[in-house]
Amino acid sequence: MDLSLTAEELRFRDELRAWLEANVPEDWEQVREEALQDRFAFLRSWQRKLYDAGWAGASWPKEYGGRGASPMQQVIFWQEMARAAAPPMANALGLGLIGPTIIAFGTEAQKMRYLPKILSAEEIWCQGFSEPNAGSDLASLQAEARLDADHYIVNGQKVWTSYGWVADWCELVVRTDPNMPKHKGLTVLLVDMKTPGVVIRPLRQMTGEAEFNEVFFRDVRVPVENVVGKVNQGWDVAIGTLMHERGTFGAGLQILYKRNMDRLIELSRGIQRNARPASQDPIARQRLAQCYAEIEIMRLNQMRAFSRLSATGVPGPEGSIQKIFWSELNQRFQQVAQELLGPYGQLVGRDGHAIDKGVWSYGYLRARGNTIEAGTSEIQRNIIGHFVLGLPRSY
Amino acid sequence: MQFGLSESQEILKDSARKFFAGECPVSEVRRLMETETAYDPDLWRKLAEQGYTGIIFPEEYGGVGLGKVELILMMEEAGRALLPGPLFSTVALAGAVLDAVGTAEQKRKYLTPICRGEARSTLAMLEAAASWDPKDAQIEVLNGKLTGEKLFVPDALVADAIVVVARNGVFVVDAKDSGIKTAAMPAMDLTRKLYSVRFDSVPVEKLGNADGLAKGLDVATAALVGEMVGGMQRTLDTTVEYAKTRKQFGKPIGAFQAVQHQCADMYLETESSRSAVYYAAWALQENAPDAAVAVSIAKMYASDACRTVGNRGIQIHGGMGFTWENDLHLYYRRAKASETALGDATFHRERIARLVIDAGAAVAQGA
Incomplete structure (x- = not known):
């Protein structure tokens, strides 16, 4: 165990740190007030800037536009992004989930075609996994693809599709053989969202925004060369994607959590509690310290997971604890923020009294989704119980 | 940068596990706990022969000269076996403080007999x-x-x-x-x-040099958390095993999500405590600027976790878990003692607040 940086890691860090110091846009947080589309455009151009400098996809192979860095350098990348209070990147699913899936299961031609444009944010990606009748029980999905010469013809519906409204491409899981058991007979296709027959409808979530969508497929023609992995073995590919979603995707969230924590501590100095600043109130201090510690433990759990990843190359089922940890932690954190802000916590951006233009009321509501999206907490606990601890399957 | 054990650290942990399992099975724990002191001279001699009583002390005093991470790994395995007696008090508590505050002369005088297994402290x-x-x-x-x-x-x-x-x-x-x-x-x-x-x-x-006291206590605290992690791991392992074999309604109780999800939480709490204490030990070894915060984070988290892991473990064992005959309560008792020793979660949250909020600036992340 040695957490000090090697000479190479140190060079990587120093170079990145200098670049971020020169390039992170100042006062970028005001984009929070802008409409979803404008915010996204901003993050897209920021990712493009990172890509042009060779930082997007640090640990991806060089031949596909990455930097060829180690998994631990990828950890350093996230730590430095957090330290510099840098904006997140726009193509989050492409970078975190779909790119790694294509690297693991894709053909050489697919890697050359798709990976560089994921990194540059030229093509935004979404995931077509959940359906109205296939949520936690993903393998029961019914969207189907029928082979017609050199194309698959896709029919069905997907739901909770984050980034659907802006996505150029979709990693779509479909049933290609309805006669096989439910985990067999699935195939993963890469689908151009501009193909005729793809219809996208916004789904308004409890925050009021429409970050995600319903996506309908009617006789959508997808060339056979867009199959990832083997036909009827798409479950393995989908699970590969989900392992990344659970195990490593949370690393980027550290940026956000650390910022939120620092901001809440700052706010606590100006909020009065029992005739003194909340930062000096024993109860408020307990709550803040608990959050601070948990955010740090989330980072340490992730670093351990990345070290295992360096050794094994693929994230394992134990990654589910990362998902549980970051999602439940954020809910606790947002509640602590609400307690500290008192009645101000409920105000939304349009009210002049609102603190930080209402980000705290938004954050509180948005956090409710954390334990549902990317696999519910219940499903994550099933995975740990069965695949990590070896308990009998419970469903 | 590598947040995993090195090969030699794995070997040390593995051999400690085998040593404690062989020399101090639970029958021996039960025998010793009924004695006045829970101390056994024969076991103590063997601990010294393994180098455990001198694990972190400099070789010039007869120690093994290993680092804080190695100390934590040894304590983790001692905790898994619920080792009775004064290993923690002597090596990790008094020993670490002597090492941090004593002059060279005093260390020679007090640490040498500890390393040799001739004295306890x-x-x-x-x-x-x-x-x-x-x-x-x-x-x-x-x-x-x-x-x-x-x-x-x-x-x-x-x-x-x-x-x-x-x-x-x-x-x-x-x-x-x-x-x-x-x-x-x-x-x-x-x-x-x-x-x-x-x-x-x-x-x-x-x-x-009394200024070294804080550092000495931090080493002791990290070692205690290491021991707590071992206890949590044993409680988890025992509970998962029970949930696989105990049947009700015609199937193993571990097939019920109300049981299985508690096991998953025990795993999460144990692993998170482990991440926190491994980092704290490394930070102490390297004198990292955030070492004190890291120790308090580990003790804070583990103090609550060792109690909840015990709660869940006993609950899943049902009536059996509540008996004297079952070993879980022995771990549960140790967990409560360790929760308060060297400061409970509330104490360490306040210490984190002093170090982080009052210092005015969050501690730099990582290296």
Whole structure:
């Protein structure tokens, strides 16, 4: 165990740190007030800037536009992004989930075609996994693809599709053989969202925004060369994607959590509690310290997971604890923020009294989704119980 | 950068696990806990032969000279076996403080016999007010003599030297001095005995540099968390095994999500405690700027986690978990003692607040 940086890691860090110091846009947080589309455009151009400098996809192979860095350098990348209070990147699913899936299961031609444009944010990606009748029980999905010469013809519906409204491409899981058991007979296709027959409808979530969508497929023609992995073995590919979603995707969230924590501590100095600043109130201090510690433990759990990843190359089922940890932690954190802000916590951006233009009321509501999206907490606990601890399957 | 154990660390942990399993099975734990001191001279000799009593002390004093991570790994395995007796008190508590505050001469004098297995030691810190903040010590040395009372002193009856935190410094006394009266404080944990120690004009030796006390206590705290992680792991393993074999409604109870999800939470709490304490140990070893915060984070988290892991483990065992015959309560008792020892979660949250909020700037992340 040695957490000090090697000479190479140190060079990587120093170079990145200098670049971020020169390039992170100042006062970028005001984009929070802008409409979803404008915010996204901003993050897209920021990712493009990172890509042009060779930082997007640090640990991806060089031949596909990455930097060829180690998994631990990828950890350093996230730590430095957090330290510099840098904006997140726009193509989050492409970078975190779909790119790694294509690297693991894709053909050489697919890697050359798709990976560089994921990194540059030229093509935004979404995931077509959940359906109205296939949520936690993903393998029961019914969207189907029928082979017609050199194309698959896709029919069905997907739901909770984050980034659907802006996505150029979709990693779509479909049933290609309805006669096989439910985990067999699935195939993963890469689908151009501009193909005729793809219809996208916004789904308004409890925050009021429409970050995600319903996506309908009617006789959508997808060339056979867009199959990832083997036909009827798409479950393995989908699970590969989900392992990344659970195990490593949370690393980027550290940026956000650390910022939120620092901001809440700052706010606590100006909020009065029992005739003194909340930062000096024993109860408020307990709550803040608990959050601070948990955010740090989330980072340490992730670093351990990345070290295992360096050794094994693929994230394992134990990654589910990362998902549980970051999602439940954020809910606790947002509640602590609400307690500290008192009645101000409920105000939304349009009210002049609102603190930080209402980000705290938004954050509180948005956090409710954390334990549902990317696999519910219940499903994550099933995975740990069965695949990590070896308990009998419970469903 | 590698947040995993090295090959030699894996070997050390593995051999410690085998050693404790072989030399101190639970039958031996139960035998020792019924004795007055829970100390066994024969077992102590074997611990010394393994180098465990000198694991972190410099080779010039007869120690093995390993680092804080290795100390934590040894303690983790000792905790898994619920090792009774004064290994923690001697090596991780008094030993770490002696190492941090003693002069070279004093270290030679006190650490050498510990490394050789010839002496045991402990730390007397708490008084009636039971504060883990050293600044709250009231006891005072006047004209080279110590008078007053310390409480909750672990393993005092088998100690040869007692390190005493006083208002005006850190001192060592000869535990066999005629001015010392030691009385048992019977408590929940049967494997680590607590005592009140009365000093009546006892001659002392002042340790060199009291500034090192905080560092010494941080090492002790990290070691204790390591031990707690071992206890949590054992509770988890035992519980998962039980959930696989115990049947109700015609199937193993582990097939029910109400049971399975508790096991998943035990896993999450155990692994998170482990991440926190491995990092704290490394930060102490490297004198990282965030070492003190890292120790408090680990103790804070593990103090709550070791209790909830025990709660869940006993609940899943049902009536069996509530019996004297089942071993879980022995771990549960140790967990409660360890939760409060060296500061509970509330104490360490306040310490984190002092180090992070009051310092005005969040500690830099990582390296």
